[in-house]
Amino acid sequence: MIAEVLGYGWPMLAAMAAAAVVIGFSKTSFGGIAGISVAVFALAMPARESTAAVLVLLLVGDAVAILRYRTVSWRLLLCLVPSVLPGLLLGALFMAFVSDGVMRRTIGLLLLAMVLLQLWQRRRPAAPETEVGEPHPARTIGTGVAAGFTTMTANAAGPVMALYFLAARIDKVRFIGTNAWFFALINLAKVPLTAALGLFTPAHLLLDLLLVPAVLLGCALGIAVIRRVSQRQFEVVTLIASALSAGLLLLR
Template identity: 70%
Template structure:
């Protein structure tokens, strides 16, 4: 078995354990903050390899969220599908052509643009009083952006957060729909990541040791989400999306 302490050192292992808790927490509460965990893993190992290492932890969190939240807006999910597959393929192609720095900053810029658009919409139109059905063009663009960002940096959380907030769905339906979307997408990414050679014995063993931290974070997230109002949920989600985009731009 790989010696994880020799590979990463105790401080970085502790940071990755905390990041694994953030993964579980984000899957059952505020999805946008998962990018903080992505940033920690990218500091511990090469960025491209880190995307595969954290991918399996994200899948564990997805499964927990699906089991916990049963309210899903299937209509929103179905409208995203046509754009996701091209986005995944574009992301895989992009990863094979650019370095880590350009990849991070491109995604950060995309997220920042989407956040500004969302804030402008909320200022001019306000939050919908009831769930709305996004136009097919917006859904297709969101699907492509989500596929691209999740393939290149596991950074589609803010993209989907902004999409679901624009649709005006409540926090329970938000989390349940988000969980199903990412479970499907993350599982479909596994063969692509394997083909790119991103999985290593060391990262697989690291994931195995960090699963309990993901489960603990998921339990904490489930408890926290019951304590916040819909308004607080939306504000925290938007704030986390903004922080994630800035981290990717500056890191």
């Protein structure tokens, strides 16, 4: 009955439920892997509509992560926010005029370039660190615009921010807490823009309601796993997940 009302077969609903678990898991552990869920939802429904369906689930995961992780680098957030807003507006404009295929490949190439840049920088000796590293202002502005653009067009800013926070060399707990607050604020800002594009539908909101328990399950799994992961393992997995997300967007 549920599958018939929503218009999806049970296999596709199961795939989206698994993707919802990954969303929750990414919010409380390895942020870069959420791109896998974006790809699943984009395969299940039109790419533009999938961004609205995923947005609601992301907000649920953001709320859990904020409640769980209280260590936040407000300095990094304050530096990023001003440049994110132009990226959001640019992304909304881009969605209105560019095809899904061009949009996905543009984002994928951007993510891949950032992964390669991060790998190159990690080969260099680390500079003396303060409590939180200080990425170059140009990188901060570029990351903010890119994050706003990619989160608006494909909910794919997770890898962008993961690479930025890795460059700042903050520990995994501060990474997750700062990431949670950043995306909570940005995802809330996306709601009116998404609504203005007419992408929220009753059917998709019902689907989101049914998938919320899967997101919560993923959040619980992420909290359990991240305790057992070292800082080095966290950084390696985050880089690999970012590269895989870029590949998925390029190959879809």
